[in-house]
Amino acid sequence: MATRGDTKRERLRDAAVELVHRQGFERTTLADLARETGIPLGSVYYYFKTKEAIGEAVVSARAAGHRARLAEWDELADPRRRIERFIGMTIENRDGLAQRGCPVGTLVSELRKNGAPLASSAAAIFEDVLVWLEQQFRQLGQGRRSRGHAERVLAALEGATLLAHAFGDASYLDREAERLKEWLRELAPK
Structure with a gap:
């Protein structure tokens, strides 16, 4: 309690x-x-x-949230479905992302620009996501290409989020999610 x-x-x-x-x-x-x-x-x-203590709490909370989501998706039997859920998270949050940007991406960007020591801790959230995505692609038989595929998915979604936020238009996220899902179907057909 x-x-x-x-x-x-x-x-x-x-x-x-x-x-x-x-x-x-x-x-x-x-x-x-x-x-x-x-x-x-x-x-x-x-x-x-201190303000640093606030930053540590924010980074820790964001990291815990991502770990919990990834663990939830790990319960799915099919790695393709797990990747689709990751892509789907962007669509589920499309309006907020268009309005305020990616909570992790904007935090990392701000901390890195200001030289804050917390920047590396915040960036580690993205590394955790990349490792998780890479594991999914390995399970789909992508071998050496798995890390590159993981980077492609994360970079595409972060880029679409940046455009959606810059233009205040969530349709950038919709289109990129569809492109990624189509690419995933071609890459690893059922």
Whole structure:
């Protein structure tokens, strides 16, 4: 059973995840967290002493979310279906992605530009996804080409997300998802 403090920390972490996606890491302050959650600023300092601690919590939450999704998809018997689910995640979140961009991509980009030490931790989320995708392609018999295929899928979806966000038009995501699904069918027919 969670203690009251755990619940408060989780509320602050969840608010930080949302605020950082909405307005960026650099612009998110401890005072913003207090305002967003209604938790007094002094209590925010108790849980997150520094801005870096907020960043660590955000990166950790994003990584845990991705790991949970990948583990859920690993329950599917067919690696092709797992990859399709990964592609489908983009479509399920298309409107939010068009409005605010990829939560991981925008975070990594901002942290890398500012030279934040957390940039490598955030980028590790993408590496985890690439490793997972590579495993799926290996199971589809793609051998040495598996890493390249994994990079193609992630790069295509991130690129489509960037265009959708830049133009405020989610149809970029729809079209890229369809192209990837068609390519996947040709690459590994049933």
